[in-house]
Amino acid sequence: MASPLEDIKARLDIVELIQSYIRLNKAGMNWKAPCPFHAEKTPSFVVSPARQIWHCFGCGKGGSHIDFIMEIEGLEFRDALELLARRAGIELKREDPKLRSEKSRALQLLEDAARFFESALHNAKDPQIRISPQLAYIKKRGLADETIKDFRIGYAPDAWDLLCRALRQKKYTDAEIERAGLAIKSEQGSFYDRFRNRIMFPIRDASGRVVGFGGRIFDELVNPKASSAKAIQEGGAKYINTPQTLVYDKSRVLYGFDRAKDEIRKANAVVLVEGYMDCVMSHQAGVKHAVAVSGTALTPDQLRILKRIAGTIVSSFDRDAAGELATKRSLDLAASAGFERKAALLPEGLKDPADAVVRDPALWQRTVREAVPIVQYFLDRALARHNPAAAEGRRTVAAEVLPEIKLLASEVEKAHWIQELSRAIGIGEEPLWRELAVAKTAGGSAVPPRAIPAPGRQEPNRRAQLESLLLGAVILNPAACREHIAAVPRHAIANDRNRQILETVAALMERDIGEHDALLAALPEELRESCRHLAFQAEVMLERIENAAERSNEILVCIAELEREWARERLRLLSQDIRQAERDRDQEKLKILLTEFQHLAEKIR
Ligand SMILES: [Zn+2]
Structure with a gap:
């Protein structure tokens, strides 16, 4: 009998498998690309369709299907095998639950919790009501049935320990539920649900497994007297997330990436939005190469994951400056990772992409399509705020734009924008070049933003x-x-x-x-x-x-x-x-x- 790995190889073409992560180009009998595992400009990563093997002549890594998946997904052998089996449509022999690793138990627990939240959203308590109030509410907010299903959006009931009880019935221990980030231990030693009365967004890893949750309070909008609305007034958070766990490393996961990655690769660009709702609504509007970073700056790990499949980052910008800081930090980091950066400017009066989609999906599509180079965005903004006819205004415009120009990797691009700036404020290029040399980048610091450390570089000797x-x-x-x-x-x-x-x-x-x-x-x-x-x-x-x-x-x-x-x-x-x-x-x-x-x-x- 063939081993599962042989079965997988017979069913999954290695070129297709690798294509789903990085862009490959045909080169003679083989396919080539810059290696996803070490930084390089000339492609030395080769995939052979005839032999169903890949090899990088730069860093010496190589092997078959499983080696690639382990390497690119950062998975252990067993998890990589399971991922491949799922893709190939092969049933692996189930292990005894007791023998399964702690990690796969945690993943199963999270999957069970996702199902619990989904069914809580769809099942109305009162049989007379055909649709639960929560479901009715998020539909009113613009979410389509298809989107709710695709993103597996759910609801954490307004009760202390319904989830804990449901999971205990499935033979998970309190400690396991706590370790998965779903329960909190009270001072009395009992466990209660971390997420209560919240709309739940499962956070999935690149291969689509639920690894955590983001829970968002919504009903303060429908019911200002609701306990959650009170919680917000008292300083409770609008969003709460699963903490760092065995399976959820928030510095590596990007919300929506599992559904966006193929589109990102096709577009060679990724659209960055703030919240889960923005991401989900963007996909619903057909802008499917969007991921959410939720309030924090992109981490070097996240940038590395994105860099494998895209050359451009399009970031949605709110017209007012608030909330811009994280985006700005992300973009500075993206510059040092060699991304081309663009700003997608939301139309006047709209505060986020979700808003734009509710108004008109075409509005958001156009916003992304018409994204401008980041330097253009900062130049336009500075010109709108300061008067370039006055000496003071000219100085301020230059001071705001030069650090952005300095971050550009290409000298040709720098020259282009110095020329543009010179024309816009009527100052010769020469003095601007001198200013550029001493301009400070990234939040007033002269230290360049932290470069992306080259991933595990190991020169083959x-x-x-x-x-x-x-x-x-x-x-x-x-x-x-x-x-x-x-x-x-x-x-x-x-x-x-x-x-x-x-x-x-x-x-x-x-x-x-x-x-x-x-x-x-x-x-x-x-x-x-x-x-x-x-x-x-x-x-x-x-x-x-x-x-x-x-x-x-x-x-x-x-x-x-x-x-x-x-x-x-x-x-x-x-x-x-x-x-x-x-x-x-x-x-x-x-x-x-x-x-x-x-x-x-x-x-x-
Ligand atoms: Zn390599």
Whole structure:
């Protein structure tokens, strides 16, 4: 019987799978893209549809479906397998609930809670009433049935512990409910629901699993005497969120991302809005590449997730300055992450995108479509507020706009906006360039906004690359490499697994297996995947060399280089030993070491 992983591979094309995360371009037989796992400009991330394998020649990461999902979603093997199984429509054997990891129990608990909230929204207590007042209310606020269903919007009843009781019935413990962020322990030691009388927005991870909730008070608008309205007056929050938990890391999750990611990729742009309601309403209006950041600035992790699939950030701007600070911070960070930034300016009199959609979906579509470059936005705003005909006004306009220009990555763009500014305020470009040099960015600080740390950069070392090329070439065409394989200095292979592969392949070739497919079939299963991967790497590296003699020569060069690399490493170790022997004044040892050193040094000259 095929393993679930083999089933998945047979059903899910790796190119399609990876395409759903990053944009790939066709390059000969393969597909290419800038690597999503390390910062680079020239694409060295290659996907092979024929081999159903991916590999990055920049950072050395690579593998099959599961490796990609684990890497890009940050999932453990079991969770990545479950995600793939879901996408492939394969049923995995359920584990015993008791054996399931704490994490997957938490996810199941959150899923059960989401269902509880959904049904609480839809089921009216009074059988005479066909629709619950909460549902009627959010529909009146403009939410369509389809949207409520897609975003799984629900309702947390106005009671102390209805959810806790429902979850206990499903055999979850109070501690588990608390750890999932849904219950609070009272001073008396009893547990009560964190979310009460709130419209519930499930927060989902990139793969669509519920990892937390945002709960919003609504009914102060319909019923100013309601307890929640009183709570707001007394300083209670309009929104509350699940706290950080085992499965909810708010610095990584973006609300709506699971539903928006494909559209973001297609548009090569992401629309940033403030609240959950804005995000949901934006999708309803057909602007489906929107995500919500809910009041805080984008984190470097969130920017990194977005950067994989989009080059432009469109941020919705309120016309009044309040609430702009978080947006501004997000955009400064986005600039340092290399995004192109645009401002979508809400029409006069509308306070947020949800408002615009309620008024007219086309209004919000147009607002996003007509988003202007961020510098344009700040220039227009400054010109509207200060009089460029007066000296003081000119200075203020320049002072407000120059920091924005300074944040631009491209010199060409900087030049363009200096020219625009110069024209707008009637000051020559020369002095503006001088001002730009001393202009301070990001909230009056001269320190540039925190750069996005390059994700887990791990340079593949040269030896590893040489080994991959050599072994891969042998696996690709065993017959043509028959003579070479004997010449490979076994000690020069640093990687244990590669040495094992070399020995196994050599033994198989002695049994007269000279053809690639036959060799793969004859390999023991635990080595087959690695060998397929090595063959793929060699195939890409040797792509440009069509001539068989040149290919053969390439392999000889590779063997010689491997020997050299080994010798260099050995020399490094020898020189350490030599220094030690000198310190110990061990003449005898020193003499032996120096002889070996000279011998090796000559060899690699
Ligand atoms: Zn890479």
